[in-house]
Amino acid sequence: MSKKLTLLAKSALAIPGMIATAQAAGPAGSEASYRYTYYTEDDSPEARDDSGGAQDRYKIQVHQFHILTPVTDKFAVNVEASYESMSGASPVYSYIADGQEDVYTHFNGASRERRYDVSANGRYYGSTSDAGAGVYASMERDYFALNGSLDGSIQINDQMTTLSGGVSAGHDWLNPNSGVVSDSGDVLMVNDLSSEELEQLAADAPARHAAKGKTKWQLSVFEGVGQIIDMNTVVQGSVSFTYKTGYLSDPYRDCVGSDAPLADNVPCDIRPSTRAAGTLSLGVRRYLPTLNAAVHGDYRLFVDNWDVMSHTLDLDYYQNWAPNWNFFVNNDVNFQLVPGVRYYQQSQAYFYEIPDLNTTTGSAYSADTTRYYSSDPRLSHYGAISLKTRLKIDFRQFSLNGSVERYAANPAYGFNFDDDTPGLPAYWRFTTGLDFRF
Amino acid sequence: MRLKWLFVVLCVVGVSGCVTVSPWQRGNLAKSEMSWSPDALESTLDGHIYFAKEASSGGGAAAGGGCGCN
Numbered sequence: 001m002s003k004k005l006t007l008l009a010k011s012a013l014a015i016p017g018m019i020a021t022a023q024a025a026g027p028a029g030s031e032a033s034y035r036y037t038y039y040t041e042d043d044s045p046e047a048r049d050d051s052g053g054a055q056d057r058y059k060i061q062v063h064q065f066h067i068l069t070p071v072t073d074k075f076a077v078n079v080e081a082s083y084e085s086m087s088g089a090s091p092v093y094s095y096i097a098d099g100q101e102d103v104y105t106h107f108n109g110a111s112r113e114r115r116y117d118v119s120a121n122g123r124y125y126g127s128t129s130d131a132g133a134g135v136y137a138s139m140e141r142d143y144f145a146l147n148g149s150l151d152g153s154i155q156i157n158d159q160m161t162t163l164s165g166g167v168s169a170g171h172d173w174l175n176p177n178s179g180v181v182s183d184s185g186d187v188l189m190v191n192d193l194s195s196e197e198l199e200q201l202a203a204d205a206p207a208r209h210a211a212k213g214k215t216k217w218q219l220s221v222f223e224g225v226g227q228i229i230d231m232n233t234v235v236q237g238s239v240s241f242t243y244k245t246g247y248l249s250d251p252y253r254d255c256v257g258s259d260a261p262l263a264d265n266v267p268c269d270i271r272p273s274t275r276a277a278g279t280l281s282l283g284v285r286r287y288l289p290t291l292n293a294a295v296h297g298d299y300r301l302f303v304d305n306w307d308v309m310s311h312t313l314d315l316d317y318y319q320n321w322a323p324n325w326n327f328f329v330n331n332d333v334n335f336q337l338v339p340g341v342r343y344y345q346q347s348q349a350y351f352y353e354i355p356d357l358n359t360t361t362g363s364a365y366s367a368d369t370t371r372y373y374s375s376d377p378r379l380s381h382y383g384a385i386s387l388k389t390r391l392k393i394d395f396r397q398f399s400l401n402g403s404v405e406r407y408a409a410n411p412a413y414g415f416n417f418d419d420d421t422p423g424l425p426a427y428w429r430f431t432t433g434l435d436f437r438f
Numbered sequence: 439m440r441l442k443w444l445f446v447v448l449c450v451v452g453v454s455g456c457v458t459v460s461p462w463q464r465g466n467l468a469k470s471e472m473s474w475s476p477d478a479l480e481s482t483l484d485g486h487i488y489f490a491k492e493a494s495s496g497g498g499a500a501a502g503g504g505c506g507c508n
Contacts, residue, residue, distance in 0.1 A: 035479045039487070064479045080482060158458055220496065231463045236474065242496050279497035283474065287466040294471040302494035310494040318471040336471065346493055378493050390480075403480070409491070425491055433479070 026076045026125040030069040035401070035433035037062040041425050044089060048422035050097070050104040057107070057425065058088035064433075074125050084115040091423030092253055093268075094375040095364075096356040098260035103354050105377075105423040106257065115140045121149075129154040136170075142189060145172040151222075162226040164238070171217045176208040176251040207268035208251045216246025224281075232287040237280075244275045253376060260357035262364040269374045271351065277304035294318040296340075307350040308379070316340035316388075334394040338403075342386040345414040349379040354419075377423035383414025384424075399435040404428070 041057035049055060064082040071077055089107040097104050121134035131152035138145040151166025178190045178201055190212045193201060202209040224238030253269030280301045287294045298314040321335040322328065351372035355364035365373060390403035409424040411417070459467075466472065475481040489495040 033479055035483070037483060062483060064483065066479050068478075078478075080479065082482075159461070160458065222497075228459050228464070228467060230457055231459050232466050234467055234472065238497070240496055277494070277496065279494075281497040285472045285474070287469065287472055289466065294469070300497040302497065304494070306493075308493045310492070312494075318476075320471065344488075344492060349493065378491065384492070390477075401477070407491075429487070431480070431483075 026070050026072075026074055026123070027068055028070070029437055030067070031435060031437050032068075033064075033066040033433060033435045035062070035064040035431055037064070037429060037431040039427060039429045041088065041427040044091075044105070044107050045422045048102065048104050048420075050106050055089040055107050055109065058086060058090060058427075060084055060086040076123050076125070078121045078123065079119070081118040082116070085112060086115070087112045090252070091377060093256050094354050094377065094421070094423055095256050095258065095263075095266070096354060096358060098258065098263075098357040100358075103420040103422055106254070107423075108252070108254065113140060113142075115143075128156075128159060142176050143172065143174060145170060147171075160228045164222075164224040164226070166222050168220045169218070170220075172215060172246070174211045174214045174216075174247060174251060176211045178208055179205060206255065207249065207253055210268075211247060211249070211251035214247030216244060216248060218242060218244040232289065234285050236283040240279045240281070242275075242277045244277075245273060248273060248275055250374070250376060253374065256355060256357070256364075258357055260364075262355075262359055262362075263357055266355045266364050267373050269376065270372050271374055272306065272372055275304055275306060277302060277308075279303075292320045292322075302346075306379075308346055308348070310344065310346035313343045314340065315342075332394060332396050336390075336392040336394075338388075338390040338392070340388045340390070342388070343383070344386075344409075345383040346381065348381040349374065352376070352379040377421045380411065380421045380424075381414055381416040381419060382409055382411045382421055382424055383416075384409035385413055397437040399437075401431070401433045401435065403431045405431075 037060075039058070039060040039062065041059070043054040044051075044057055046054040062082060062084045064080070066078075066080045068076060068078045089109045091105045092108045094103055094105045096102065115138065117136065117138040119134060119136040121132050123130055123132035129152065132150070134149045136145075136147040136149070147168055147170035149166060149168035151164065153162050153164035155162050175189045175191045178188050178193055178197070180188045180193060180197055180201065182188050188197075190198075190201065190208055198209065198212070220240060220242040222238055222240035224236060226234060226236040228234050249269045249271045251269075255268040256263045256266045281298070282300075283296070283298045285294060285296055294317075296314070296316040296318070298312075300310075300312040302308070302310040302312070317339055319337045321337070323333070323335075327333070352374055353365045354375055357364055384407060386405055386407040388403060388405040390401065393400045406426075406428055408426040411419045411421050411424075470476055485495070
């Protein structure tokens, strides 16, 4: 089959309603992709870092691989894998220091860590439906996660409406880095410590000790409906519910290190052992024929029983440009520029609190958190703004991709003008990569 | 409960307000930039980073696992 005929067939098969005629809806060709991402967080805020100076925060390099290939005309396999290497300091506790009014954050440096993950999914395509099954595994020295999922969709109403649904279940195993260095110079994991070393760890780093041998599992379900509105517009709505149980605290949150009288009363990080969360997602895609462009709008409402409620709004504009010059036409050269903005806002978890070490009697934190407590900035009331621009250049069966994102989180962005949260991140993300269709 | 009703109303309004689009009129809807996630790897990494940096995650599809959370 000629290249142009293959592209035409591929395009036709992607059109809802053309599937029954063609007797197959799976991908007509294979695709392989690679992405390299460099992620770098801004230094810790010097004025609020209790070490007295700015520290390098997380820097991560990510390599991603993806291959999608049809096995038969009704069955396709999709595999994704990634490798990350990361290093840098992260916030481990926040507090209002004795004799101070401002919030200070303590950052711990991290040794170089690596993470690998792989997911594989098989999908069967019927004339007006499809069904898929997938497995996912993520491996770090201190964390192993395994997940399985089933999902499917069916088209009804003259294939104007798509109903979809799915379920996934996962189990995670924790084995935190103990910080104890062996005689050979290796940093030992908690599960590798002797009983004497464990006793010492319980005194020095109780949160890491508490996570020894802990696990958690989660179950997630979603239902969605997609609807074609007209020749250029499609909308989608979905709801999901996720239940997690097990060790949901962060083993790397340390206890407050201070000589203040009540500092010893502040726990490290104790979160409920269950979490139930629901989401409502709405999306719209609108093609603008006169501009050869498309607009994407997505909204997500998240609520959970930790009292976290968040709103996420994503807007993207896809501008295509295909120069009508011989070289570009002959080589299928197309350009696509995609500016986008993402806004995120969340309320705080009911057990989030910054302990005030100026307190001299009782506890340094309020009575509402006597059972559960965390000063993790990710559980605070804040907002985040992200600006992103992507460029894709098609050349024959190749696509070259590049993108840059600037993300900044701040209480004021979430309309919280009362609190100070110096541990919230701001980062740059640069990505480049190549797609190959064959 | 109110959210559930809002969702149902939105679905009914959305379905009743549309016209039948024949298969041969769906060329624009089939363009890659009209898909829900045009770049699979970008979507995966977006989900992982926002999951690690924010208190909420999921939505749209069944959730995955993994940490790399600092």
